[in-house]
Amino acid sequence: MSPLHHDGEKIVAHASWQSWIDEAIAEARDRGEFDDLPGSGQPLRIEENPFAGDWALAFHVLENADMAPPWIELTREIREGMADLAERRERAARRQREGLAAARELEDEPPATRPARPRWWRRWRQPAPEPPWGDRRRRLLDQVAAERRWARRDYLERAAKLDELIAAYNAWLPDTLRRLQKGRLPASRAAREFDEACPPPP
Numbered sequence: 001m002s003p004l005h006h007d008g009e010k011i012v013a014h015a016s017w018q019s020w021i022d023e024a025i026a027e028a029r030d031r032g033e034f035d036d037l038p039g040s041g042q043p044l045r046i047e048e049n050p051f052a053g054d055w056a057l058a059f060h061v062l063e064n065a066d067m068a069p070p071w072i073e074l075t076r077e078i079r080e081g082m083a084d085l086a087e088r089r090e091r092a093a094r095r096q097r098e099g100l101a102a103a104r105e106l107e108d109e110p111p112a113t114r115p116a117r118p119r120w121w122r123r124w125r126q127p128a129p130e131p132p133w134g135d136r137r138r139r140l141l142d143q144v145a146a147e148r149r150w151a152r153r154d155y156l157e158r159a160a161k162l163d164e165l166i167a168a169y170n171a172w173l174p175d176t177l178r179r180l181q182k183g184r185l186p187a188s189r190a191a192r193e194f195d196e197a198c199p200p201p202p
Helices: 017-030 054-066 070-108 133-172 175-180 187-197
Strands: 003-005 010-013
Touching: 017 187, 070 133, 133 187
Parallel strands: none
Antiparallel strands: 003 010
């Protein structure tokens, strides 16, 4: 039976209860009956989590302590670790590009000549002799390679620690959330990502 209501002297029939409820709510909103309700514009505070199950008490304790479940805390740390690794890859690649560009500039630079010193200039006052032109370029390339080796070693150490966090995250996940497991970050993958972003200099 469809709902009926009186509109003055007329009786109005509705197609379903749902349509009648929607119309009643729309009319009340147009009349302004929902204006200035307590808590208007504020987020709803839901005290109980219907999906918590056996974890309900643990969630309640963690919420009172201003904390989150261990896997959620680890998710935040993993996200920050991934961003840190990406930034380190980019920084190492940028420094290497700058170093190689400076070495290329030395290819076109003629050998530097030292101004002649007077004979009375004491040997202990003379600065170390300037290396020949080719040696300066080679020394710069060696420095670029050494910086890359240090950055790669540091990157792989941080990636190994991040992989341990991912393993801990996967272990902490409840059985009902196993679909949220994250892929591990083995040393081979971390080394490949670094080498692709910052290949060894020639």
